[in-house]
Amino acid sequence: MDPNNMTELDRMIEEALKSEPLRPVPNGFHRRVEERVRVAAFASQERRGFHSRLWASAVLFAMLGFTLVLVPALAFFQGWTVRALPGAMGYLDYLTVFFMQSWGEILLALAGAAGVVGAVAAVWMIVPLVRGKSAHQQQ
Amino acid sequence: MSWLQAAMWPEVERARMTEDSDLALVQRTRAGEVEAFSELVRRHERVVYNLSFRFMRDNALAEDMAQEAFLKAYRLLHGFRGGCSFSTWLYRVTSSVCLTELNRRKRRGEVELTPAHTNEAAAEAEEASDTPEMIRRCVTKLPERYATIVSMYYLQEVSYEDIAETMKIPMGTLKTWMHRARLQLRKIVEKEMKTHGPQ
Numbered sequence: 001m002d003p004n005n006m007t008e009l010d011r012m013i014e015e016a017l018k019s020e021p022l023r024p025v026p027n028g029f030h031r032r033v034e035e036r037v038r039v040a041a042f043a044s045q046e047r048r049g050f051h052s053r054l055w056a057s058a059v060l061f062a063m064l065g066f067t068l069v070l071v072p073a074l075a076f077f078q079g080w081t082v083r084a085l086p087g088a089m090g091y092l093d094y095l096t097v098f099f100m101q102s103w104g105e106i107l108l109a110l111a112g113a114a115g116v117v118g119a120v121a122a123v124w125m126i127v128p129l130v131r132g133k134s135a136h137q138q139q
Numbered sequence: 140m141s142w143l144q145a146a147m148w149p150e151v152e153r154a155r156m157t158e159d160s161d162l163a164l165v166q167r168t169r170a171g172e173v174e175a176f177s178e179l180v181r182r183h184e185r186v187v188y189n190l191s192f193r194f195m196r197d198n199a200l201a202e203d204m205a206q207e208a209f210l211k212a213y214r215l216l217h218g219f220r221g222g223c224s225f226s227t228w229l230y231r232v233t234s235s236v237c238l239t240e241l242n243r244r245k246r247r248g249e250v251e252l253t254p255a256h257t258n259e260a261a262a263e264a265e266e267a268s269d270t271p272e273m274i275r276r277c278v279t280k281l282p283e284r285y286a287t288i289v290s291m292y293y294l295q296e297v298s299y300e301d302i303a304e305t306m307k308i309p310m311g312t313l314k315t316w317m318h319r320a321r322l323q324l325r326k327i328v329e330k331e332m333k334t335h336g337p338q
Binding site: 015029030036044 | 171173176177180181184185188189192193198201202205206209210213214270271272274275278289293294321324325328329
């Protein structure tokens with residue numbers, strides 16, 4: 001502001017604002033900020049880990065589901081591809097009979113495999129969460 | 140191996156950090172070193188706290204807002220491109236945190252601050268009866284952008300260039316805003332003096 005155009009009030013305002021002293025930072029401020037930042041860092045690390053595990057599990061389950069659909073689909077449609085190969089029709093007949101006769105056992109085996117994969121995925125996701133929680137409590 | 144070095148020679152590590160530039164510390168924080176951010180806090184806590192105080196005019200609230208500002212800065216650090224200095228960026232974050240809180244309080248009708256402890260209340264009342272303090276409080280009644288530039292301008296450690304960079308405005312605009320802010324502030328102070336009388 002131009003000092004020549006300043007009124008008494010302007011001078012008072014300028015003086016009041018300029019003379020405001022810098023206040024000292026409260027005791028323990030740095031420690032409190034540091035603690036909060038550490039918690040935030042830990043939380044974001046956990047969140048990232050959880051998301052990656054979640055995505056990996058989703059991909060695993062999607063692949064499993066795809067396999068479950070693909071196996072019977074292949075069995076159904078493979079006639080298209082094997083018809084051109086010599087002796088393939090006989091093999092197809094063999095496979096068709098085999099699948100028809102042992103479809104129950106195949107489903108059971110697939111369900112068993114899905115169960116094992118599911119259990120492994122559950123342990124894979126839960127164990128780090130429990131470990132992380134106890135580590136956080138120790139902090 | 141930096142974690143091993145930090146664990147074995149904490150003093151050496153701390154000394155090395157104090158020599159690092161802000162940008163180097165930002166990069167180390169991004170790489171997962173919380174200690175590097177701690178050094179950034181140590182460097183800027185004084186200005187950030189004082190800037191918060193000038194917005195909030197209350198010690199406890201200023202501390203809360205300064206803490207929030209550092210926490211927000213930590214969370215947003217991946218978005219800091221280094222186009223301006225870290226301090227400038229940090230002042231922008233601090234101003235934004237304080238203005239958001241002030242707006243929230245205005246919406247809730249909590250503009251008048253009521254300190255929790257009687258001693259603090261008495262001290263603040265005494266402080267408020269002082270004309271310079273009354274004038275300083277009037278700054279918070281200015282529109283957001285004007286309150287921000289006035290608060291920063293009178294905080295000795297922030298340069299004019301830093302303010303323009305923080306607000307993302309050209310220097311000419313900053314000067315115009317400063318002029319308008321002073322005119323508005325004069326009107327607010329006059330009104331306050333008429334209402335409460337000069338102390």
